[in-house]
Amino acid sequence: MRQKSSHLPVLLAEVLQGLSPQKGETVLDVTLGLGGHSASFLHAIGEQGHLIGMDADAENLEQAKTLLRDAAGEKTFYHCNFCEIPHMNLPLCDVVFADLGLSSPHLDTPSRGFSFRFQGPLDLRFDRTTGETAAELVEHSSEEQLRRLLRNYGEVQSAGALSAYMVLQKPKTTTALKECVEHVCGFRAKNVLPQVFQALRMAVNDELGSLRTLLQEGPALLQPGGRMGIISFHSLEDRMVKLAFRALSTPTINATTGAVTKKAPFVLLTKKGLVPTSQEIHANPRARSARLRLLQKTF
Ligand SMILES: C[S@@+](CC[C@H](N)C(=O)[O-])C[C@H]1O[C@@H](n2cnc3c(N)ncnc32)[C@H](O)[C@@H]1O
Structure with missing residues (x-):
């Protein structure tokens, strides 16, 4: 049985400030979860905006759809893994966002097998x-x-x-x-x-394989000026995000003269990544290992 759990979107204020979704923009949330971040995205982009949300977990997706049902704005939902993005023919976006890993219902629902606190089948699949x-x-x-x-x-x-x-x-x-x-x-x-x-x-869930695909395909979906944000909870994931974002924002330099021969098409909006405040960790202990990295497409 699925147990009820209160849901607090991680680093919400930092996500909204860093990604700065504006009226009429298109936002792609590749880990919709329970729709916590996306509820705020929809509020910000308003009725002219378009939210595209996906999740590998069909039950979470249904819960998010219910939560977001009455919010204004165009909404498109997909039950899929974000590693399928290359085959999805998605439009260019102003914001691409991922909040990686599992959600509270995964841990709190014994039949999903994510937690050693309960007896359950050893499943652990998001989908x-x-x-x-x-x-x-x-x-x-x-x-x-x-x-x-x-x-x-x-x-x-x-x-x-x-x-x-x-x-x-x-x-x-x-x-x-x-x-x-x-x-x-x-x-x-x-x-x-x-x-x-x-x-x-x-x-x-081949989590690192999916993240590799997201890091290749996500930046390519951004319009000029578009922003991408990824929250990771594990040092292996964070390292992949850090290296990919750094590579995208590094200009090509002539080895002899040191002159920039090609400007980088992205800039880092966070040098070290943003972590939760002690107040957030106190209110939501599951946020404690979160780190948010942000990138912007310049041209
Ligand atoms: C941390 S939760 C997201 C919570 C969400 N931001 C919110 O505020 O409700 C992560 C979600 O991503 C989904 N997920 C994880 N890896 C995925 C993948 N590769 N493709 C699609 N969904 C994925 C999980 O099923 C889970 O629902």
């Missing part, structure tokens, strides 16, 4: 209509594949011993996976569990 579950991934992975996945995506220190045990046990539920971690990690299990679930989630 339950396609792809393999985490249980299936574990079932057919070799010990070496699991070890690499746990190490690379979760920085799990006991990745070797844990992957060896998981290959034997083939956990099918959140509780069975929790027991594997407790068996291998003992008193350290409570610190390791979030890392293990995060690693499986990132693998099941």
Whole structure:
């Protein structure tokens, strides 16, 4: 059963100030979630504006549609992964926005399998209509594949011993996976569990692969003057965003003369990325690892 949860959009004030959506503009929100950020986008772009929203999670998408139903402005919704953007023939946009990762209902709904706090199937897919579950991934992975996945995506220190045990046990539920971690990690299990679930989630949803596509395609969808913002919650994701945005905003320089031979078509609006205030973290602890990076297309 889907449990009710209060929803606070992360870094909302910073997102609105940095992306500055204006009346009549077109905004693409590639991670609509529960529609929290998009409700404010719609308010800002008004009845002449156009919001294009997408989400891989059909249930979140429905919830967002309900929330945004009465807001003025044109709305177009897609149930899809944003890695499909290259095949979608989307219009040029004034704002492209992503708030990566999972949403509160994923963690709070036992049947989704995202949380070790509840008994549930080891699923962890954002989109339950396609792809393999985490249980299936574990079932057919070799010990070496699991070890690499746990190490690379979760920085799990006991990745070797844990992957060896998981290959034997083939956990099918959140509780069975929790027991594997407790068996291998003992008193350290409570610190390791979030890392293990995060690693499986990132693998099941190919989160870094999708982000790579977004970083290639998102900037190309911006009109001159358009702004792109990405909130990430993981250092691997943030590093990808930082490097991609930096490359797009770096002019080409003649190695001999040091003169600029080609201006960069983008400028960084944030040098280090914006993080939540202590008040926001207090009100919404799930915001604590968020970092927002912003980019603007100049010509
Ligand atoms: C952090 S929540 C977004 C919350 C939203 N900004 C709000 O205020 O309600 C992230 C959402 O992105 C979705 N998501 C994650 N990766 C995705 C992807 N590659 N393509 C489409 N949706 C994705 C998840 O299903 C989830 O609903």
